[in-house]
Amino acid sequence: RIALPVFASDALSSVAYAPDEIFLTLSLAGIAGYAFSWPIAVAVAVVMLVVVLSYRQTVHAYPSGGGDYEVATVNLGRRPGLVVASALLVDYILTVAVSVSSGVQNAKAIFPQLVGHEGIWAAALILLLMTLNLRGVRESGTFFAIPTYGFMVAVIGMTLFGAFRILGLGEELHAPTADYTIVGDPFYGSLTSIAVVVLLARAFSSGCAALTGVEAISNGVPAFKEPKSRNAATTLGLLGAVAISMLGGIIWLANVTGTKVIDESSGVVLTRGEEVVRHTDTIMGQLAATVFDGFYPGFLFVVATTMIILFLAANTAFNGFPVLGSILARDGYLPKSLHTRGDRLAYSNGIILLAVAASTLVLVFNASVTALIQLYVVGVFVSFTLSQLGMLRHWTRHLRTEVDPAARAHMVRSRAINAVGLTCTGTVLVIVLAAKFIYGAYLTVVAMALLFALMWAIQRHYAKVARETALDPSETRTLPSRVRAVILVNELNKPAMRAINFARASRANTMEAVVVAADPDAVEQLRDEWDELNPGITLTVIASPYRQVVAPFLAYVKGLRSGNPRDVVMVYLPELVVGHWWERLLHNQTGLLIKARLEFFPGVMVTAVPYQLASSQVALERAVRSDAAAWRRPGSGAVHVGAHLDD
Amino acid sequence: RIALPVFASDALSSVAYAPDEIFLTLSLAGIAGYAFSWPIAVAVAVVMLVVVLSYRQTVHAYPSGGGDYEVATVNLGRRPGLVVASALLVDYILTVAVSVSSGVQNAKAIFPQLVGHEGIWAAALILLLMTLNLRGVRESGTFFAIPTYGFMVAVIGMTLFGAFRILGLGEELHAPTADYTIVGDPFYGSLTSIAVVVLLARAFSSGCAALTGVEAISNGVPAFKEPKSRNAATTLGLLGAVAISMLGGIIWLANVTGTKVIDESSGVVLTRGEEVVRHTDTIMGQLAATVFDGFYPGFLFVVATTMIILFLAANTAFNGFPVLGSILARDGYLPKSLHTRGDRLAYSNGIILLAVAASTLVLVFNASVTALIQLYVVGVFVSFTLSQLGMLRHWTRHLRTEVDPAARAHMVRSRAINAVGLTCTGTVLVIVLAAKFIYGAYLTVVAMALLFALMWAIQRHYAKVARETALDPSETRTLPSRVRAVILVNELNKPAMRAINFARASRANTMEAVVVAADPDAVEQLRDEWDELNPGITLTVIASPYRQVVAPFLAYVKGLRSGNPRDVVMVYLPELVVGHWWERLLHNQTGLLIKARLEFFPGVMVTAVPYQLASSQVALERAVRSDAAAWRRPGSGAVHVGAHLDD
Ligand SMILES: [K+]
Ligand SMILES: [K+]
Numbered sequence A, B: 001r002i003a004l005p006v007f008a009s010d011a012l013s014s015v016a017y018a019p020d021e022i023f024l025t026l027s028l029a030g031i032a033g034y035a036f037s038w039p040i041a042v043a044v045a046v047v048m049l050v051v052v053l054s055y056r057q058t059v060h061a062y063p064s065g066g067g068d069y070e071v072a073t074v075n076l077g078r079r080p081g082l083v084v085a086s087a088l089l090v091d092y093i094l095t096v097a098v099s100v101s102s103g104v105q106n107a108k109a110i111f112p113q114l115v116g117h118e119g120i121w122a123a124a125l126i127l128l129l130m131t132l133n134l135r136g137v138r139e140s141g142t143f144f145a146i147p148t149y150g151f152m153v154a155v156i157g158m159t160l161f162g163a164f165r166i167l168g169l170g171e172e173l174h175a176p177t178a179d180y181t182i183v184g185d186p187f188y189g190s191l192t193s194i195a196v197v198v199l200l201a202r203a204f205s206s207g208c209a210a211l212t213g214v215e216a217i218s219n220g221v222p223a224f225k226e227p228k229s230r231n232a233a234t235t236l237g238l239l240g241a242v243a244i245s246m247l248g249g250i251i252w253l254a255n256v257t258g259t260k261v262i263d264e265s266s267g268v269v270l271t272r273g274e275e276v277v278r279h280t281d282t283i284m285g286q287l288a289a290t291v292f293d294g295f296y297p298g299f300l301f302v303v304a305t306t307m308i309i310l311f312l313a314a315n316t317a318f319n320g321f322p323v324l325g326s327i328l329a330r331d332g333y334l335p336k337s338l339h340t341r342g343d344r345l346a347y348s349n350g351i352i353l354l355a356v357a358a359s360t361l362v363l364v365f366n367a368s369v370t371a372l373i374q375l376y377v378v379g380v381f382v383s384f385t386l387s388q389l390g391m392l393r394h395w396t397r398h399l400r401t402e403v404d405p406a407a408r409a410h411m412v413r414s415r416a417i418n419a420v421g422l423t424c425t426g427t428v429l430v431i432v433l434a435a436k437f438i439y440g441a442y443l444t445v446v447a448m449a450l451l452f453a454l455m456w457a458i459q460r461h462y463a464k465v466a467r468e469t470a471l472d473p474s475e476t477r478t479l480p481s482r483v484r485a486v487i488l489v490n491e492l493n494k495p496a497m498r499a500i501n502f503a504r505a506s507r508a509n510t511m512e513a514v515v516v517a518a519d520p521d522a523v524e525q526l527r528d529e530w531d532e533l534n535p536g537i538t539l540t541v542i543a544s545p546y547r548q549v550v551a552p553f554l555a556y557v558k559g560l561r562s563g564n565p566r567d568v569v570m571v572y573l574p575e576l577v578v579g580h581w582w583e584r585l586l587h588n589q590t591g592l593l594i595k596a597r598l599e600f601f602p603g604v605m606v607t608a609v610p611y612q613l614a615s616s617q618v619a620l621e622r623a624v625r626s627d628a629a630a631w632r633r634p635g636s637g638a639v640h641v642g643a644h645l646d647d
C-alpha cells in the first residue's frame, strides 16, 4: 500500500479546473482557438512528466520532508531559500482560494441559486475549514482515500463511458453548449502570428495550473511507509500518470462533445440566433451532464466527487501552512514561538492567518477561478525552478567527492534529469510571468516580496538579539551578593499569606512585607490585623501622599537596589487566579502594571504567587480542553516526560 | 477670595441652554405659549433657591466632598447610595454631551457652515477634551476664572445694556425672529386645560436643566480654602443668586425683543408671509445680535464666552468622572485598580470611557440639546432627591443624641430646609419623569439600572472573593518544607545565565536547569555548550516526542510537585525586555503560555527574570514620559518614599 490519497488530493484536484482555464482562454479566439487545445494539453502533460521525474530525484535526495525550501536553502543559500518560502506561503493561500472557488463554481451545476453569491459562499467554506482545523479534527487515511479514489473513478469512468457511447455505440454526444457560436475578442480572432503567440502563451500558462500540488508531495516524504523515499517516488510517478490520463480524457471528451466555456469577465459570449449567453457551467459539469445524459446519479457522482476533492485539496493547505510556518520559525524567519509543532497557539495562528488571507482573496475576486489562477501559477513555478536549480547544485557538489563509478553514473543521470527540469520549469516560469503579469501575477510578486522582507527583518532582529545576549566566556560569573525579598500586600488574606510563606521558605537575606499607604484607613486596619495575627514578618508602610501605588512602590524598590548594585531584589506579588476574563479585569491589574514597570530594573525579579480561587477551576478545565484539542492533531499525541538525562 | 470660578462653570453654563428649552417647548402652543415663560422662570428660580439652600446644609454636614453619593450611602444605605452613584455617572456623561452640543449650537451663530454637521463637530470637541485630559493638562484657577467671569460679565452686561437701550433710551429692539409667526402644534395650540398642563410640565422640566451642575459643588468642598464648608456655602449662595439673575435677565430680554426659538424636530415652524423658517439661532445668539446690533465685538464676546464656558463645563465632568469612579472603586463597585487616584490607568480609562459614551450620544442625537435634555434632568433630580432624603435622616439621627438646645435649634432649622428641599426636588422629579419619560428619560432610567446592576454584581464578586480568601486564624501556618527551583532555558545565553545566577543566589533546596527537547538538534548543541561552559548547575532534558514545549514542561513540574505536596516549586523564566510591541510578538510567547498554565498549579511560583535588551531603553523612556503625564494631573505630584514605620 502506498500513500497516494492523502497527498494526491491537492495535485489531482487541479484536473478539475486546468482544462476549463485552457478552453476559456482559447475562447478569446473563437471556436478556431479550440484547435490549439490538443497541442497545449500535450505541452502541459510534457511539463508535468518532466516535473514529476525531477521531483523523484528530490524525494530520494531529501527524504526529511523539508521540500523545496530545504533544497533551495541547502544548495543555493538563505536568500533563495527564503524566496522559495515566500512563494510556498503564497502558494498555500492560493491553493485554498482556488480550490474552494472551483468547488463553488462546480457546485453551480447542481445549485444554480449560487450564481452571483460565489464569493460569500467560498468564504463561508473557508471559515468552515478553519473551524474544523482549529478544532483539530483528525483525518484518517480512509477519510482521504474514499473521495480521492472516488474522484479518479468518476473522471476515468466518465471518460470510458463516454468513449464507449461514442466509439462503441457510435452515438453522437452533444454538450449543452455544443450548438452555440463563440463570439471572441477581435484581436485574438484575427489569428495573426502575434495574436496566436499571446493566446498560446496565456492558455498554456493557465493550463500549467494542472501542475499545482505536485510540490506538496516532496514535503510529505516522512509520512510515507518505509522505504519512504521509494514509496514517495512511486506515488509521484503514479500520480503523474493518473493526472495526465485524466487531463487527456477530459480534453478529448470536451472536444468531441463540442463543450464550450467562457469567462464572464473577458467579454467573450456564446450566441445562438438572438440568444446571448454570458455564463457557462464548468467543463466537468457539462461533460457529466452530457455523458450521463438522463442518468442523474452518474452526473451527481462526478460533480460531487469533484467538489469534495477540491475541498480536501484546500484542507491539505491548512495542514501544510502551519508546518511550513513552524520550519520557518525554527530558522528564525517567523516568531520562534511558532516553532514548537505540537503546541496549540502556533497552529491556531497559522490556520487563522491562512483562512483570513484566502477569504479575502475569494471575496475580492468573487471566487473567480480564472482571476485567481493568474496569481496562483507564478508562485508554484518559482518554487519549482529554484528547487531544480538547487538539485543541480546538489548533484554537482556530490559528484566532486563521489568516487564509486556506479553511484557517479546514477548522479550524472539524476543531474541530467534535474537539468531538463530546470530548463523546462524556468522556461515555463518566464512564459507564465510574461503572459500573466498584468492580469494579476504582479500581485503575487508583490506579496512574495513583502513576505520576503518581513521574514528577513525578523531574522535580522533575532540575529541582533542573539549577538546582544551571547555569553562572553571571559566574563567573570559573580553571583549576586544578597537577595532581598519584598512581598507586596494589600490585605492580610490567604493569597498574601501564601506569598509570605513561600517567600520565607526561599530564605532570602532580608525579607519584608510592604504596603503602599494609598488609602490611609485601609493601611491602619492592615497594621492592626498584622499586630494581631503576627504573620512572622515585618510590615513596611510606604507613604503615598498622592494616593498612588505604582510609583511609590517602584521608587522604594529602586531605593533597595541602590544600596548595593550586586544585591538582587525579589518582589513577590500575590495573584488571584480566576475563571473568567471579566474577573481578570477585577483583579491583579495593579500587579500587572507593577510587573511591567519592574521589568526595566536590572537586578529585580518578580515572582507571581498564584492563589487559585474556586472559580479558576472553570478556566483550568477550559485550558485542558483546548490543549487536548491541539493534541488530537495528527503528528502529536500524549505527553511523555523524559528521563533526567543528566542525573 | 472664594473659589467660585472652578466649580461655577458647570452650574452657570446651564443658563446658556435652559431658557432656549423653556421657549422652544412653549413654541408648541404658538406665540400664546410664551405668556407662560415668566411663571416657568419663576418656578425654576424657586426650585433653584430651594436646592441651593438645601445644599448649603450638605456642605456643612459633609465637608469631605463625597457629595450626594456619600450622603445617600451613609444615611440611606448601600443600595440608595448606588442609585445616586449610577445617576451621577449618567449625569457626567450627559453634562459632557449637553454642554458640548450647546457649544456647537451657539457656534452656529458665528459659523453657519456648521449646520447639518453638528454631531460630528461635537464628537470632535469631545475627542479634543479627552486628549487634553489624557495628557494631564493642569488647569490653573485663572484658567477657569477668566471665562467664568467673562461669561457673567457678558450676560449681565448684555442685559444691562439692553435695559439701558430699551428703558433708558426708549429704543425698540427687535430680535431677528421678532416679526415671524409661530405655527405650533394643534394639540397644544388649543390651550385646553390638559394641553396647558402638559405644556407647562414639559417646559418646566426642560427649564429645570438650569439646575444641573449645582450638585457638582458639594463634591468639591475639599478644594475650597479654609474655612472650607463656609466658603463652599457662600459660593453656593452667590452662585444661586448669579444664576437666577442671569436667567431672569435672559427671559426678560427674550420676551421684550420678541425672540422666538423652535426645535427643528418638533414640527413647529416660523412663518412670515410665504416664507417658512425651520431653524433658529440660540436665544443667546439672537439676543447678542439684537442688543449689540451693529457692534460686532459685543456680539462676538457674548457668543464666544458662552461657547467657552460650555466647553469648561464639559471639562469639569472629565475631572469629576474619574474621581467618582475612584471612590466607587474604593467601595468595591468598580475594579479596585481604579481606586488609586494618582495612578495613570485609572484616570485614563475613566476619561476614555466618558469620551466614548458622550461622543456616542452626540452622534446619535446629532448634538441636539433639546433631545439630550430629555435624558439629562432625570439623573440630576434622582441625585437631588435621594440626597435630600439622606440629609433629613441625617438630622433626625443627630437630633436623637444632641442635647445642646442651640445646636438642636440649628439642626431643626436645617432639617426643615432639607424637608422643603426633599418635597420640592421629589415633586420636580415626578414631574420630570412624567413629562420626559417617553421623550428620552426612559433611556436614562435604563442606563442607570444597567450601571446599578453592573456595580452591584462587581461588589458581590469582591465580597465573595474576600470571604474565600479570608484568613482563618485557627489554621496552622506550616511553612513549605522544601523549595525546588527549576530554570527553564532554551539557549545558554546572558538572559539564561542571569536567571541561573539569580536562582542560585536564592538558595533553593534543589536546583536544576531544564530544557524541553522539542528540537533534538538544538538540545544536542545546548548540551555541548553546557559541558563546555559549565554554568554550575545540572541540565535536565525533558523528552518531547511530539515536539511540544508547554505540555511536557507542565507535566514535568507536576511530577516534581507530586513527590511531596508541601514542596514548593519555583519556576524561573528568563525574559527578554524589548522596546516595541512588535518585538514582544517575537519573544517570550512560550513563557507567557507556560506562566498562564502554571497559574493553575497550587504550590508553584513563577519568577520572571528580566534581561533588558538595549532596545528596551525606548520603552523605558516612553513609560517614564507617560507616567510623568499622569503625575502632572492636579492632586498628584512627586513621589515620596515613606520611612519604614515598623522598623
Ligand atoms: K496538479
Ligand atoms: K498547492
Ligand SMILES: [K+]
Binding pocket: A010, A011, A013, A014, A095, A212, A213, A313
Ligand atoms: K492544486
Ligand SMILES: [K+]
Binding pocket: B010, B011, B012, B013, B014, B015, B209, B210, B211, B212, B213, B214, B243
Ligand atoms: K445650573
Ligand SMILES: [K+]
Binding pocket: B010, B011, B013, B014, B095, B212, B213, B313
Ligand atoms: K450643567
Ligand SMILES: [K+]
Binding pocket: B010, B091, B092, B095, B212, B213, B214, B216
Ligand atoms: K453636571
